[in-house]
Amino acid sequence: MNPKKLALSAIALAFAASSGLTLADTVVKLGFASPLSGAQAHYGKDNENAARLAVEELNAKGVMVGGQKVKFELVVEDDQADPRMGTVVAQKLVDAKVSAIIGHFNSGTSIPASKVYADAGIPQLTVATNPKYSQQGFKSAFRLVGNDAFLGKVLGEYAVKTLKAKNIVVVDDRTAYGQGLAEQFEAAVKANGGKILRHEFTTDKAVDFSAILTSLKGSNPDVLFYGGADAQAAPLVKQMAGLGMTAKIMGGDMLNTDKFVEMAGGKPAEGHFSAVAGAPLDKQPGGAAFEKKYKAKYNQDVVLFGPQFYDAVYLVAEAMKKANSTEPAKYLAALKTISYKGVTGTFEFEANGEPKNAPVTIYEVKGGKWQVVTVK
Structure with a gap:
């Protein structure tokens, strides 16, 4: 090999080693949005914790997409549970060139933000429950729970x-x-x-x-x-x-x-x-294990929909693997037909992005704790 080319190759390898990446790594940005300040910050932080846990696990395992190793990066934004901030945050995430949106948490932010993502062709996975979210006809909109x-x-x-x-x-x-x-x-x-x-x-x-x-x-x-x-x-x-x-x-x-x-x-x-x-988390095959590792890492219990945000990250990764591409336009079709067993249940979607077979659980406060009454 030409000595000059050999030297350049050595420099490139040294840089890759120092940065923690390999030459084959592709960085895939995942957008995240939830309320991280104000009265609803506890919901949002729970969502962020769970999404970060999934990203860390995937990167530790090493995910191959189309023959290339990918490294996921979570791009976090605080929408303050404010519809106006929802669209501002959405545009920021689009401009950051994220490949997927994990969020938002509230219907009030998810619905207006969903148009921004649809226009950009970026899949959005949300726990927003207002029926209007899926009635807009956006092919990029996916709901993780029943409406x-x-x-x-x-x-x-x-x-x-x-x-x-x-x-x-x-x-x-x-x-x-x-x-x-x-x-x-x-x-x-x-x-x-x-x-x-x-x-x-x-x-x-x-x-x-x-x-x-x-x-x-x-x-x-x-x-x-x-x-x-x-x-x-x-x-x-x-x-x-x-x-x-x-x-x-x-x-x-x-x-x-x-x-x-x-x-x-x-x-x-x-x-x-x-x-x-959703069904009670501790009744799902992977639910108890998730609760245990979540608490071990963050020293707190799951608040509400963190497990669904965790599953959403894995859903996106699985769709990318099936499509052999991290490009939204290419893996979107795989997301629409996916059947993925997560910690909160098995995910499959209707044509309009609604989840199939989405249960509802009724709880009552007994002895200072929310206790399951029935699952519908």
């Missing part, structure tokens, strides 16, 4: 047929998630022969519900459905207890956190219900 149409149906039916509720009132926070789930719940109650006495509104920043609750107390509700997050639901139940209201709270997956029980002050949280899109 609010089924979640609301399960909750409404349970309120009427199992709890035998007669006086039902609804409060929602006017977000795409809270309002959407409340509307589905209300429709399900009526479909099952129940009646909604009142429907009131608040915001996802509220902490004082005294005016709403004082107004609702006269209706003597036995069930109060809350469409929103734990940071609002917890003070809501504390203030209900202070007013002597004994109604059961029902809500969606964002209530199903240890933070809700802690913020509600223990006893006031007892006996309230939530429904979560």
Whole structure:
């Protein structure tokens, strides 16, 4: 070999060794978006932790795509659970030339951001539950959990047929998630022969519900459905207890956190219900092992949808391997037809990006913990 070429090759090899890469490595950027600041940061950090865990595992195993070794890199953005920031973050991730989007967490950010990703041809895997997400016709949109149409149906039916509720009132926070789930719940109650006495509104920043609750107390509700997050639901139940209201709270997956029980002050949280899109994690084949390694690494329990974000990273990697390409335009078709067994269940998608066979689990707070009641 020419001495000059030999010297250049040696320099290249030395650089590769010092950087931790091989000459064959291809860096694949995965975009991540969730709320990492504000009242919903605990959800977002849980999602980020799980996604990072998956990336680290894949890089440690060594993933080959089309004969080349790839190194995954997570590009993280904080959307603040704000629809306006959702589109800003989406454009930043597109400009960063990511190959996939893992997120967002909220329906309010996922829906507007999904158009940005669709226009760029980048697959998006989200836990957003508002049905509108998959009704836009975007080929790049994939939902990892069941949507609010089924979640609301399960909750409404349970309120009427199992709890035998007669006086039902609804409060929602006017977000795409809270309002959407409340509307589905209300429709399900009526479909099952129940009646909604009142429907009131608040915001996802509220902490004082005294005016709403004082107004609702006269209706003597036995069930109060809350469409929103734990940071609002917890003070809501504390203030209900202070007013002597004994109604059961029902809500969606964002209530199903240890933070809700802690913020509600223990006893006031007892006996309230939530429904979560997905089967109980510890009942899945890889669920208990995931919980164990997650806690060992981060010294905390899973908050909510972190396991789905973990599975989403693996889903993308698997689709890329099947397509022999990391290019979104080429592996998108493989993602549409994939059957992948993750820690939260087996993932397969309908033509519109909805998951097939998506269960819903109803939980009740008993003894200071969310306990499984039934799986639908």
